[in-house]
Every structure is written in structure tokens, then in C-alpha cells.
Amino acid sequence: MTLDEFIVAFAAEFNDTPAEMFKADTDYKALDEWNSLTALSVISMIDDEIGITITGADLRSCKSIEDLYSLVLAK
Amino acid sequence: MFNPFSLEGKCVLVTGASSGIGRGVAIQCSKMGAQIVISGRNVLRLNETLKLLSGERHQIICADLSNQEGLDSLIDQCPPIHGVVHCAGIPKICDVKHIKRDLLNEIANINEIAPILLTSGLLKKKKLQKGSSIIFIASISGICVSNVGESPYSATKGALSGFAKGAAFELAAQGTRVNTICPGLVPTDILKLSNELFSEQQLKDSTIGKYPLKRYGTVEDVANGVIYLLSDASSWVTGTNLIIDGGYTLN
Numbered sequence: 001m002t003l004d005e006f007i008v009a010f011a012a013e014f015n016d017t018p019a020e021m022f023k024a025d026t027d028y029k030a031l032d033e034w035n036s037l038t039a040l041s042v043i044s045m046i047d048d049e050i051g052i053t054i055t056g057a058d059l060r061s062c063k064s065i066e067d068l069y070s071l072v073l074a075k
Numbered sequence: 076m077f078n079p080f081s082l083e084g085k086c087v088l089v090t091g092a093s094s095g096i097g098r099g100v101a102i103q104c105s106k107m108g109a110q111i112v113i114s115g116r117n118v119l120r121l122n123e124t125l126k127l128l129s130g131e132r133h134q135i136i137c138a139d140l141s142n143q144e145g146l147d148s149l150i151d152q153c154p155p156i157h158g159v160v161h162c163a164g165i166p167k168i169c170d171v172k173h174i175k176r177d178l179l180n181e182i183a184n185i186n187e188i189a190p191i192l193l194t195s196g197l198l199k200k201k202k203l204q205k206g207s208s209i210i211f212i213a214s215i216s217g218i219c220v221s222n223v224g225e226s227p228y229s230a231t232k233g234a235l236s237g238f239a240k241g242a243a244f245e246l247a248a249q250g251t252r253v254n255t256i257c258p259g260l261v262p263t264d265i266l267k268l269s270n271e272l273f274s275e276q277q278l279k280d281s282t283i284g285k286y287p288l289k290r291y292g293t294v295e296d297v298a299n300g301v302i303y304l305l306s307d308a309s310s311w312v313t314g315t316n317l318i319i320d321g322g323y324t325l326n
Contacts, residue, residue, distance in 0.1 A: 037170060040224045044173035 001050055006069045009049055013041040024066040029059075046072055079308035082109035086156045087305060089113050090140065090193070091163030093120035096212055096258070098127070099294025100160050100301050105129040107302050112156065114138055114149055115163070140189040150196040158208040158305045159197060161190035161235075168224040179227060186231035191238055198246075206250040208305045209242065211235040212297070213255040218316060219324045232257075236316050243314030252313040256300045259292050259320025287322030296321075 011022040017033045052075045062068040091097030093115035101111050105128040115121050118137045136152045139145035167182040217233030243253035300319050
């Protein structure tokens with residue numbers, strides 16, 4: 001999965017935030033819609049799409065979507 | 076001393092006894108005089124539990140309840156008992172739109188199907204003596220509340236409460252009672268694992284204030300409810316859900 005594809009998949013887990021809001025350097029934890037449900041959805045999405053299980057601590061440790069993408073690839 | 080909660084002379088099967096609520100239930104019930112049959116998958120950890128039990132004549136039956144062979148093996152080896160406490164369970168966190176058949180099969184198999192089939196098998200093989208008490212460790216998650224990602228867990232725990240009603244009705248004729256205990260959050264090993272999504276501090280901040288009694292539950296809190304439901308003190312109690320949650324569901 002490329003970074004661009006990852007961003008699209010990441011954005012798809014949100015219902016109210018427009019897709020164009022999601023960029024490589026988006027600070028996802030600052031989004032209004034970031035909460036335990038969207039966090040859990042992102043964990044499930046990464047598990048389904050990439051087969052990697054990340055933790056809440058991983059999500060907290062990253063700032064941008066690209067950081068998260070790099071962390072997932074490194075696992 | 077008058078003690079209607081004594082478990083002297085009773086033999087009780089406890090599943091999931093290698094850790095958490097199951098281990099606590101086994102220990103507390105042994106202190107009340109019961110002879111305990113502890114079951115679980117990990118023989119090393121069952122031996123640790125065994126060492127913590129008061130009194131003697133307790134026994135271990137190692138079995139994996141996720142498959143029929145394991146269930147049959149436990150049922151066959153089980154001595155005649157006066158009570159069974161179904162503690163074996165797993166948490167699974169998943170948001171609704173990512174639920175998959177495999178996840179549902181796994182959590183339902185352990186939390187719901189295994190205890191129901193074990194109950195059925197124990198009855199069929201006449202292992203449960205007249206006047207027995209059957210107890211399912213369900214949860215407030217399901218019949219009372221739920222949370223983000225908890226729907227599969229709630230579904231299986233709520234199912235236990237439903238099953239307990241039907242079984243209570245059917246088994247009343249032989250004097251067998253069937254009840255559930257619905258604990259609030261009790262920090263055990265499995266819960267710590269499932270809560271890794273949030274930091275411990277976050278979890279504490281967000282939840283302890285929701286308990287009017289201002290503390291988390293302990294395995295002993297749950298085990299004390301089990302003692303009541305196993306003992307003759309509850310001989311007119313069947314088909315109920317005993318909520319032990321520090322007042323959580325009052326909110």
C-alpha cells in the first residue's frame with residue numbers, strides 16, 4: 001500500500017471530515033472527529049488492509065498520517 | 076456460628092480458573108469450605124491457582140473449551156458437583172463496521188457457546204446434583220451498558236443472560252438454579268490487554284469517576300456474589316442478573 005492509498009483509506013474511516021482535509025502531514029489527533037471510535041476504526045482498517053496490528057500507544061506516538069504510515073511499514 | 080453462606084460439603088467447578096475472576100472465585104469459594112474443581116487451558120497457571128486454595132481435595136482438569144473434544148474431556152472427568160461457575164471469557168474490541176465472521180466466531184465460541192454447551196453436557200451426564208447452582212459471569216456490558224468497540228463482547232455477554240433465563244425456567248423443576256453475575260469494570264489481566272488502546276492514566280481519569288462508590292471492583296467483589304449464589308442463602312433465587320458494579324449503572 002502506497003502512502004497515497006494509505007491516506008485515502010485513513011480518510012475513509014471518517015464520516016464528517018471531508019477527504020480533502022487528509023494530507024501526508026495532517027495532524028490527525030487535532031481533527032474534531034478524532035475520538036476513541038475513529039481511533040479504533042483506524043486500528044481495524046490497518047489490521048484489515050495491511051495485516052499489521054498497531055496499538056493506541058502507536059497512534060498517540062505519531063503526529064502526522066505519514067508518521068503513522070512509516071510506523072506501520074516498520075512493523 | 077450461623078452462616079447461611081457456607082459452602083461446606085459442596086463441590087464446585089470453576090472454568091477460566093487460571094487467572095482473573097476465575098482464579099479469585101476459586102480462592103474465595105475454597106475459603107468458604109467448598110471443594111473446587113479448577114479448569115483452564117494452562118496447567119502451569121492452574122497449578123499456581125491450586126496452591127492458593129484453602130483446604131484440600133481440590134483438583135485440576137486441564138481442558139480447552141473452544142472445541143468439542145476439550146468440552147467432552149472436562150465433562151467426562153468432572154466429579155459430581157453442586158455448582159458450576161462459568162468464568163472463562165475473552166475480550167475483543169472492534170468497531171461495528173469492521174466486524175468479521177472470524178472475530179464473531181472466536182468471541183462467541185469462548186464467551187457464549189462453550190459455557191452453554193458445558194452446561195448442557197454436565198446436565199446430560201448427570202454431573203450436577205439435585206439443587207445445584209449454575210452461575211455465568213456475564214457483564215453489565217450487554218444487558219445494561221456498552222461502549223465504543225464493545226458491541227461483539229456485549230452481544231456474547233447479553234446472550235448469557237438470555238440463556239440463563241431459559242435454563243432457569245427449564246431446570247427449576249429439578250431444583251437447579253441458574254443466575255448470572257454482571258460485574259462492572261474489574262481490572263484483571265484480560266482487561267489490561269483489551270484496554271491497551273488507551274493509556275492507563277487516561278483510562279483511570281475517564282472511568283473511575285463513573286463509579287459512585289469511588290473505586291474499581293476487585294475479583295473478590297465478584298467472588299462474594301458467587302458465594303451467595305452458590306450457597307443455600309440464595310436457594311429461592313433463580314433467573315436473575317446480580318449486578319456488582321460499584322453503582323456504575325446508576326449514572
